[in-house]
Amino acid sequence: MTVKNLRYYREKFVRHLPTRFCPGCGNGVILNAFVRALDDLSIPQERVLCVSGIGCSAWIPNPYFSGDSLHTTHGRALAFATGAKVYNRNLKTVVFTGDGDGAGIGGNHLIHAARRNVEITTILVNNMNYGMTGGQTAPTTLYGGLTTTTPYGNPENPFNLTSLVASAGATYVARWSTYHVIELTKSIKEALQNEGFSFIEVLSQCPTQQRRMFGLSGTSSEAPQRILEMFLESTYIRGQPLKNNYLYAIPKKTPEAVFKSVETKLSGFHPKLKIVDHMAFGRIIKINTERVEEVKRSLKDLDDVEKVADPLEGKIELGVFVKCERPEFVKTLHNIIERVGENRYGV
Ligand SMILES: Cc1ncc(C[n+]2csc(CCOP(=O)(O)OP(=O)(O)O)c2C)c(N)n1
Ligand code: SF4
Ligand SMILES: [Mg+2]
Structure with a gap:
C-alpha cells in the first residue's frame, strides 16, 4: 500500500462539506480506507458507483465521496445496486450499508445478493446499533448489550454476519475493525477485484451510542480511543500466531x-x-x-x-473467511439475454 499525503486523498476523493458525523465516529475511517483502496488500484472515480440505504453509514459515500452515488431507501441499497450493475456492468458498484440497514430491514436482500453472487462490493458498517435513530438494538447488538430499546440488556443473540453471508454464497467475505485500517484497506482492494459478491463487515466505533452500550463511564472525548483499544483487545486475526x-x-x-x-x-x-x-x-x-x-x-x-x-474467550474473529470463484450473476444474465436474442436454448 502506498501512503500519500492526507491532503492528496482529501482533495481528490472527498467532498468539502461540514461533517455530520459525531466526533470520533468510525465512518470517516472507513471512507479513508475506501479511497486509499481506489487510489492504490488506480480505479478512476468515473468508473465507481456507490449505493447506500439509510443510516449514518449511508452518509459515507453520499454526500462525502466525490463521485457518483445513489442514496436510496432503508435496507434497499443492494436491490438498487443490482439493478445498476445489470444495466452497466463496467461500473465498480460499491454498497455502503449499516448493520440495521443491511442485516435488519435489508437482511433478505443481503442473503440473496450473496446467493446470486452479484459483482458488488458491500461494506457493512457494524456499530452494533441503529446509530442514526438514537441507539436502538440491531440484529448485531451483542447479547446483554445496553441499548435504548434494551435498557436491561439485549435478550437476543447477534447474527454472525460473515458466516451468514458466506453460507449464502458470497465469493469474498472478510471482517475487520476500524482499528485494523491497513488490513481493511487491503481487504477492500481484494473485494474490488473479486468477480462476484464481496462482503466486508467492519466493526466500527459509534461513541455516541456505544458509551452506553459498553458502559464507558469516562468522558465523551476519551470514548473513541477506548472503543478502538477495545476492538483490539476483543478480537483476534485468523491464521496469525496467538x-x-x-x-x-x-x-x-x-x-x-x-x-x-x-x-x-x-x-x-x-x-x-x-x-x-x-x-x-x-x-x-x-x-x-x-x-x-x-x-x-x-x-x-x-x-x-x-x-x-x-x-480467546468471547473474542471476535477477524480476517478473510472466503475467497473463491463461482459463476457471477450479471455475466450469466447477459449470456442468457444474448442467447435469447439468437433464439438459442440451453446453458
Ligand atoms: C422504512 C424505514 N424504516 C425506518 C426508518 C428509520 N431509520 C432510519 S436510519 C435507521 C437505522 C439505521 O441503522 P444502521 O443501518 O445500523 O445505521 P447507523 O446509523 O447505525 O450507521 C432507521 C430504523 C427509515 N428511515 N425507513
Ligand atoms: S450516531 Fe454513531 S454512527 Fe452516527 S454519526 Fe454519531 S458516532 Fe457515528
Ligand atoms: Mg448501525
Whole structure:
C-alpha cells in the first residue's frame, strides 16, 4: 500500500462539506480506507458507483465521496445496486450499508445478493446499533448489550454476519475493525477485484451510542480511543500466531475496587496487571504472566473475582473467511439475454 499525503486523498476523493458525523465516529475511517483502496488500484472515480440505504453509514459515500452515488431507501441499497450493475456492468458498484440497514430491514436482500453472487462490493458498517435513530438494538447488538430499546440488556443473540453471508454464497467475505485500517484497506482492494459478491463487515466505533452500550463511564472525548483499544483487545486475526501468556480476571465489583486484592493475591507470580475494556466482559483486569495455569488456580478462591477468562474467550474473529470463484450473476444474465436474442436454448 502506498501512503500519500492526507491532503492528496482529501482533495481528490472527498467532498468539502461540514461533517455530520459525531466526533470520533468510525465512518470517516472507513471512507479513508475506501479511497486509499481506489487510489492504490488506480480505479478512476468515473468508473465507481456507490449505493447506500439509510443510516449514518449511508452518509459515507453520499454526500462525502466525490463521485457518483445513489442514496436510496432503508435496507434497499443492494436491490438498487443490482439493478445498476445489470444495466452497466463496467461500473465498480460499491454498497455502503449499516448493520440495521443491511442485516435488519435489508437482511433478505443481503442473503440473496450473496446467493446470486452479484459483482458488488458491500461494506457493512457494524456499530452494533441503529446509530442514526438514537441507539436502538440491531440484529448485531451483542447479547446483554445496553441499548435504548434494551435498557436491561439485549435478550437476543447477534447474527454472525460473515458466516451468514458466506453460507449464502458470497465469493469474498472478510471482517475487520476500524482499528485494523491497513488490513481493511487491503481487504477492500481484494473485494474490488473479486468477480462476484464481496462482503466486508467492519466493526466500527459509534461513541455516541456505544458509551452506553459498553458502559464507558469516562468522558465523551476519551470514548473513541477506548472503543478502538477495545476492538483490539476483543478480537483476534485468523491464521496469525496467538499469544497465550495472559488471561483476564472478571471482577464482581469495579476493576478499580478489586485491583489491589488481585495484585496482592498474585504478588508471588510478578504478573503485569492492567485494566482494559472488553466487548464481551466490560471493564476487566488483564493479567500478563508466563505462569498462566498457576495464576488461574490461585484466582479461583479469590472472592472478588467472578470468573477467569482465557485469552480467546468471547473474542471476535477477524480476517478473510472466503475467497473463491463461482459463476457471477450479471455475466450469466447477459449470456442468457444474448442467447435469447439468437433464439438459442440451453446453458
Ligand atoms: C422504512 C424505514 N424504516 C425506518 C426508518 C428509520 N431509520 C432510519 S436510519 C435507521 C437505522 C439505521 O441503522 P444502521 O443501518 O445500523 O445505521 P447507523 O446509523 O447505525 O450507521 C432507521 C430504523 C427509515 N428511515 N425507513
Ligand atoms: S450516531 Fe454513531 S454512527 Fe452516527 S454519526 Fe454519531 S458516532 Fe457515528
Ligand atoms: Mg448501525
